[in-house]
Amino acid sequence: MTAIPMPRLALWCLALAASLACSAAQAVDWSDTALSLRVGNAFREPFNPQDIRKNIFSVTHASGYKYGSTFVNLDVLQSDRNDPRALGDDDGAREAYLVYRHTLDIGKIRGSDLTFGAVRGVGLTLGFDWNDKHDVGYNSRKRMLVAGPTLMWDVPGFLNTSLLLLSESNAPSGAFAPISNVQGRYTYDLHTMLSANWGIPVSRLWSFEGYANFIAPKGTDEVGNDTGAETNIDMQMMFDAGAALGHKKNIFRIGLEYQYWNNKFGNTSMTTAGQGFRATTPMLRAEYHF
Numbered sequence: 001m002t003a004i005p006m007p008r009l010a011l012w013c014l015a016l017a018a019s020l021a022c023s024a025a026q027a028v029d030w031s032d033t034a035l036s037l038r039v040g041n042a043f044r045e046p047f048n049p050q051d052i053r054k055n056i057f058s059v060t061h062a063s064g065y066k067y068g069s070t071f072v073n074l075d076v077l078q079s080d081r082n083d084p085r086a087l088g089d090d091d092g093a094r095e096a097y098l099v100y101r102h103t104l105d106i107g108k109i110r111g112s113d114l115t116f117g118a119v120r121g122v123g124l125t126l127g128f129d130w131n132d133k134h135d136v137g138y139n140s141r142k143r144m145l146v147a148g149p150t151l152m153w154d155v156p157g158f159l160n161t162s163l164l165l166l167s168e169s170n171a172p173s174g175a176f177a178p179i180s181n182v183q184g185r186y187t188y189d190l191h192t193m194l195s196a197n198w199g200i201p202v203s204r205l206w207s208f209e210g211y212a213n214f215i216a217p218k219g220t221d222e223v224g225n226d227t228g229a230e231t232n233i234d235m236q237m238m239f240d241a242g243a244a245l246g247h248k249k250n251i252f253r254i255g256l257e258y259q260y261w262n263n264k265f266g267n268t269s270m271t272t273a274g275q276g277f278r279a280t281t282p283m284l285r286a287e288y289h290f
Contacts, residue, residue: 031063040283046267050082093135101127121152189219210235227266257283
Protein backbone atom coordinates (compact mmCIF):
# COMPACT_ATOMS: atom_id res chain seq x y z
CA MET A 1 0.00 0.00 0.00
CA THR A 2 1.41 3.38 -0.96
CA ALA A 3 1.75 6.29 1.44
CA ILE A 4 -1.25 8.60 1.70
CA PRO A 5 -0.26 12.31 1.85
CA MET A 6 -1.42 14.02 5.02
CA PRO A 7 -3.37 16.77 3.20
CA ARG A 8 -5.36 14.07 1.42
CA LEU A 9 -5.98 12.28 4.72
CA ALA A 10 -7.26 15.53 6.22
CA LEU A 11 -9.64 15.93 3.26
CA TRP A 12 -10.80 12.35 3.74
CA CYS A 13 -11.50 13.13 7.41
CA LEU A 14 -13.57 16.16 6.50
CA ALA A 15 -15.42 14.17 3.83
CA LEU A 16 -16.16 11.43 6.37
CA ALA A 17 -17.41 14.04 8.85
CA ALA A 18 -19.71 15.57 6.23
CA SER A 19 -21.02 12.14 5.21
CA LEU A 20 -21.71 11.17 8.80
CA ALA A 21 -23.42 14.47 9.51
CA CYS A 22 -25.73 13.93 6.51
CA SER A 23 -26.56 10.34 7.42
CA ALA A 24 -27.16 11.34 11.04
CA ALA A 25 -30.32 13.16 9.95
CA GLN A 26 -31.85 9.95 8.58
CA ALA A 27 -33.62 7.26 10.65
CA VAL A 28 -31.72 7.80 13.90
CA ASP A 29 -32.99 8.66 17.36
CA TRP A 30 -29.88 10.61 18.27
CA SER A 31 -26.47 11.40 16.81
CA ASP A 32 -23.27 13.25 17.65
CA THR A 33 -20.42 14.03 15.25
CA ALA A 34 -17.24 15.80 16.34
CA LEU A 35 -13.89 17.04 15.10
CA SER A 36 -11.15 16.98 17.72
CA LEU A 37 -7.48 17.69 18.22
CA ARG A 38 -5.32 16.28 20.97
CA VAL A 39 -1.64 16.92 21.60
CA GLY A 40 0.86 15.14 23.85
CA ASN A 41 4.64 15.06 24.30
CA ALA A 42 5.13 11.65 25.95
CA PHE A 43 3.88 9.06 23.47
CA ARG A 44 5.99 5.93 23.13
CA GLU A 45 6.51 3.30 20.45
CA PRO A 46 7.95 -0.23 20.95
CA PHE A 47 11.75 -0.49 20.43
CA ASN A 48 12.07 3.32 20.64
CA PRO A 49 13.56 4.82 23.83
CA GLN A 50 12.43 8.39 23.00
CA ASP A 51 9.40 10.35 24.14
CA ILE A 52 7.42 11.31 21.05
CA ARG A 53 5.22 14.33 20.42
CA LYS A 54 2.08 13.57 18.44
CA ASN A 55 -0.69 15.74 17.05
CA ILE A 56 -3.86 13.70 16.57
CA PHE A 57 -6.76 14.96 14.47
CA SER A 58 -9.95 12.92 14.80
CA VAL A 59 -13.40 12.58 13.30
CA THR A 60 -15.86 10.82 15.62
CA HIS A 61 -19.48 9.83 15.06
CA ALA A 62 -21.89 8.12 17.44
CA SER A 63 -25.58 7.53 16.80
CA GLY A 64 -28.47 5.42 18.00
CA TYR A 65 -31.51 4.04 16.23
CA LYS A 66 -34.42 1.73 17.06
CA TYR A 67 -32.37 -1.46 17.37
CA GLY A 68 -28.92 -0.31 18.46
CA SER A 69 -26.06 2.14 18.09
CA THR A 70 -23.07 2.90 15.89
CA PHE A 71 -19.64 4.32 16.74
CA VAL A 72 -17.00 5.36 14.20
CA ASN A 73 -13.67 7.08 14.91
CA LEU A 74 -10.85 7.99 12.54
CA ASP A 75 -7.55 9.23 14.03
CA VAL A 76 -4.90 10.87 11.85
CA LEU A 77 -1.63 10.90 13.81
CA GLN A 78 1.49 12.95 13.07
CA SER A 79 4.64 12.18 15.08
CA ASP A 80 7.68 14.38 15.58
CA ARG A 81 11.22 13.46 14.49
CA ASN A 82 11.66 11.06 17.44
CA ASP A 83 9.36 8.67 15.57
CA PRO A 84 10.78 9.27 12.07
CA ARG A 85 9.13 8.40 8.81
CA ALA A 86 12.41 7.15 7.29
CA LEU A 87 16.07 6.72 8.30
CA GLY A 88 17.75 10.12 8.55
CA ASP A 89 14.43 11.89 7.94
CA ASP A 90 13.34 14.86 10.06
CA ASP A 91 9.71 14.20 9.12
CA GLY A 92 7.78 12.21 11.69
CA ALA A 93 5.75 9.07 11.09
CA ARG A 94 2.21 9.36 9.78
CA GLU A 95 -0.66 7.10 10.68
CA ALA A 96 -4.38 6.66 10.12
CA TYR A 97 -6.37 4.47 12.54
CA LEU A 98 -10.05 3.66 12.02
CA VAL A 99 -12.39 2.04 14.56
CA TYR A 100 -15.94 0.89 13.76
CA ARG A 101 -18.37 -0.66 16.25
CA HIS A 102 -22.03 -1.52 15.85
CA THR A 103 -24.02 -2.72 18.86
CA LEU A 104 -27.36 -4.47 18.41
CA ASP A 105 -29.69 -4.18 21.42
CA ILE A 106 -31.03 -7.72 21.89
CA GLY A 107 -33.98 -6.61 24.02
CA LYS A 108 -35.14 -4.08 21.43
CA ILE A 109 -34.81 -6.61 18.61
CA ARG A 110 -36.82 -9.20 20.57
CA GLY A 111 -39.31 -6.63 21.83
CA SER A 112 -38.70 -7.74 25.43
CA ASP A 113 -37.14 -6.19 28.50
CA LEU A 114 -33.69 -7.65 29.29
CA THR A 115 -32.90 -5.37 32.23
CA PHE A 116 -31.62 -6.96 35.45
CA GLY A 117 -29.98 -5.41 38.49
CA ALA A 118 -27.88 -2.45 37.39
CA VAL A 119 -27.92 -3.61 33.74
CA ARG A 120 -30.34 -1.71 31.48
CA GLY A 121 -29.68 -3.70 28.31
CA VAL A 122 -27.82 -6.57 26.64
CA GLY A 123 -26.26 -6.22 23.21
CA LEU A 124 -24.11 -7.85 20.56
CA THR A 125 -21.17 -5.78 19.32
CA LEU A 126 -19.57 -6.28 15.90
CA GLY A 127 -16.86 -4.20 14.29
CA PHE A 128 -13.33 -3.78 13.03
CA ASP A 129 -10.06 -1.84 13.44
CA TRP A 130 -7.95 -0.74 10.47
CA ASN A 131 -4.64 1.12 10.47
CA ASP A 132 -1.97 2.29 8.06
CA LYS A 133 1.31 3.70 9.43
CA HIS A 134 4.43 4.91 7.64
CA ASP A 135 7.46 4.91 9.91
CA VAL A 136 11.13 3.95 9.87
CA GLY A 137 10.83 0.43 11.21
CA TYR A 138 7.53 -1.41 11.05
CA ASN A 139 4.94 0.17 8.72
CA SER A 140 1.91 -1.36 10.43
CA ARG A 141 -1.04 -2.55 8.33
CA LYS A 142 -3.30 -3.85 11.09
CA ARG A 143 -6.66 -5.44 10.30
CA MET A 144 -8.86 -6.70 13.15
CA LEU A 145 -12.40 -8.07 13.39
CA VAL A 146 -14.24 -8.00 16.73
CA ALA A 147 -17.43 -9.62 17.99
CA GLY A 148 -18.95 -10.31 21.39
CA PRO A 149 -21.63 -9.55 24.00
CA THR A 150 -22.10 -6.13 25.58
CA LEU A 151 -23.75 -5.05 28.81
CA MET A 152 -25.21 -1.52 28.96
CA TRP A 153 -25.29 -0.25 32.52
CA ASP A 154 -27.91 1.97 34.15
CA VAL A 155 -25.81 5.03 35.02
CA PRO A 156 -26.03 8.77 34.31
CA GLY A 157 -24.72 9.17 30.77
CA PHE A 158 -23.53 5.77 29.61
CA LEU A 159 -21.28 2.87 30.58
CA ASN A 160 -20.90 -0.16 28.31
CA THR A 161 -18.74 -3.22 28.92
CA SER A 162 -17.98 -5.87 26.30
CA LEU A 163 -16.18 -9.19 26.09
CA LEU A 164 -14.92 -9.35 22.52
CA LEU A 165 -13.25 -12.05 20.46
CA LEU A 166 -10.48 -10.57 18.30
CA SER A 167 -9.16 -11.83 14.95
CA GLU A 168 -6.08 -9.71 14.19
CA SER A 169 -3.52 -9.72 11.40
CA ASN A 170 -0.76 -7.44 10.12
CA ALA A 171 1.36 -7.09 6.99
CA PRO A 172 4.34 -4.97 8.09
CA SER A 173 6.74 -3.67 5.46
CA GLY A 174 9.34 -1.99 7.65
CA ALA A 175 13.03 -1.61 7.08
CA PHE A 176 14.55 -3.68 9.90
CA ALA A 177 15.47 -7.24 8.93
CA PRO A 178 13.35 -9.48 11.20
CA ILE A 179 10.13 -7.83 10.04
CA SER A 180 11.06 -7.50 6.40
CA ASN A 181 11.29 -11.30 6.22
CA VAL A 182 7.54 -11.60 6.82
CA GLN A 183 5.83 -12.57 3.57
CA GLY A 184 2.26 -11.37 3.14
CA ARG A 185 -0.15 -11.05 6.05
CA TYR A 186 0.65 -12.54 9.47
CA THR A 187 -2.34 -13.69 11.56
CA TYR A 188 -2.14 -13.84 15.36
CA ASP A 189 -3.98 -16.34 17.53
CA LEU A 190 -7.62 -15.62 18.29
CA HIS A 191 -7.73 -13.77 21.60
CA THR A 192 -10.13 -11.84 23.81
CA MET A 193 -10.53 -8.27 24.99
CA LEU A 194 -12.49 -6.97 27.98
CA SER A 195 -13.53 -3.47 26.95
CA ALA A 196 -15.31 -0.61 28.69
CA ASN A 197 -16.33 2.80 27.42
CA TRP A 198 -18.09 5.53 29.30
CA GLY A 199 -19.31 9.11 29.38
CA ILE A 200 -20.42 10.18 32.86
CA PRO A 201 -21.58 13.76 33.62
CA VAL A 202 -19.89 15.10 36.74
CA SER A 203 -21.66 18.47 36.80
CA ARG A 204 -23.47 20.78 34.38
CA LEU A 205 -20.21 21.66 32.61
CA TRP A 206 -17.86 18.74 33.35
CA SER A 207 -17.90 15.12 32.23
CA PHE A 208 -15.63 12.11 32.74
CA GLU A 209 -15.17 10.05 29.57
CA GLY A 210 -12.94 7.38 28.11
CA TYR A 211 -12.32 3.73 27.39
CA ALA A 212 -10.34 0.84 28.86
CA ASN A 213 -9.18 -2.23 26.96
CA PHE A 214 -7.68 -5.28 28.67
CA ILE A 215 -6.35 -7.57 25.92
CA ALA A 216 -5.19 -11.15 26.34
CA PRO A 217 -1.92 -12.35 24.75
CA LYS A 218 -2.28 -13.12 21.04
CA GLY A 219 0.23 -15.93 20.69
CA THR A 220 3.57 -15.31 19.06
CA ASP A 221 4.51 -12.29 16.96
CA GLU A 222 5.97 -12.24 13.44
CA VAL A 223 9.41 -13.35 14.63
CA GLY A 224 8.29 -15.98 17.14
CA ASN A 225 8.36 -13.93 20.36
CA ASP A 226 5.57 -14.48 22.88
CA THR A 227 3.18 -11.53 23.15
CA GLY A 228 2.01 -10.17 26.50
CA ALA A 229 -1.32 -9.13 27.98
CA GLU A 230 -2.04 -5.55 26.96
CA THR A 231 -3.67 -2.72 28.93
CA ASN A 232 -4.82 0.48 27.22
CA ILE A 233 -6.71 3.04 29.32
CA ASP A 234 -7.59 6.43 27.88
CA MET A 235 -9.64 8.87 29.98
CA GLN A 236 -10.43 12.56 29.91
CA MET A 237 -12.09 15.28 31.94
CA MET A 238 -13.95 17.53 29.51
CA PHE A 239 -15.21 21.07 30.15
CA ASP A 240 -18.10 22.48 28.12
CA ALA A 241 -16.49 25.82 27.31
CA GLY A 242 -19.23 26.82 24.88
CA ALA A 243 -22.00 26.36 27.45
CA ALA A 244 -19.93 28.22 30.04
CA LEU A 245 -19.92 31.21 27.66
CA GLY A 246 -23.68 31.04 27.20
CA HIS A 247 -23.83 29.05 23.96
CA LYS A 248 -25.60 25.75 23.26
CA LYS A 249 -24.42 22.76 25.27
CA ASN A 250 -21.99 20.20 23.86
CA ILE A 251 -20.67 22.26 20.94
CA PHE A 252 -17.15 23.33 21.93
CA ARG A 253 -15.34 21.44 24.68
CA ILE A 254 -11.82 21.42 26.03
CA GLY A 255 -10.14 19.14 28.51
CA LEU A 256 -7.27 17.11 29.86
CA GLU A 257 -6.69 13.56 28.67
CA TYR A 258 -4.43 10.81 29.98
CA GLN A 259 -3.46 7.49 28.40
CA TYR A 260 -1.78 4.53 30.08
CA TRP A 261 -0.70 1.84 27.64
CA ASN A 262 1.25 -1.18 28.90
CA ASN A 263 2.71 -3.88 26.62
CA LYS A 264 1.77 -1.76 23.61
CA PHE A 265 0.60 -3.95 20.68
CA GLY A 266 1.49 -7.01 22.82
CA ASN A 267 5.19 -6.12 23.02
CA THR A 268 6.78 -6.57 26.45
CA SER A 269 9.89 -5.34 28.24
CA MET A 270 11.58 -8.64 27.32
CA THR A 271 10.94 -8.40 23.58
CA THR A 272 11.73 -4.66 23.28
CA ALA A 273 14.75 -4.59 25.62
CA GLY A 274 12.66 -2.32 27.84
CA GLN A 275 12.19 0.34 25.16
CA GLY A 276 8.83 1.92 24.41
CA PHE A 277 6.61 -0.94 25.51
CA ARG A 278 4.81 1.29 28.06
CA ALA A 279 3.42 4.82 27.58
CA THR A 280 2.01 7.23 30.16
CA THR A 281 0.83 10.21 28.16
CA PRO A 282 -0.95 13.38 29.34
CA MET A 283 -2.65 15.35 26.55
CA LEU A 284 -4.58 18.53 25.85
CA ARG A 285 -7.83 18.00 23.95
CA ALA A 286 -10.29 20.25 22.12
CA GLU A 287 -13.54 19.21 20.37
CA TYR A 288 -16.10 20.80 18.08
CA HIS A 289 -19.45 18.98 17.84
CA PHE A 290 -22.07 19.38 15.13
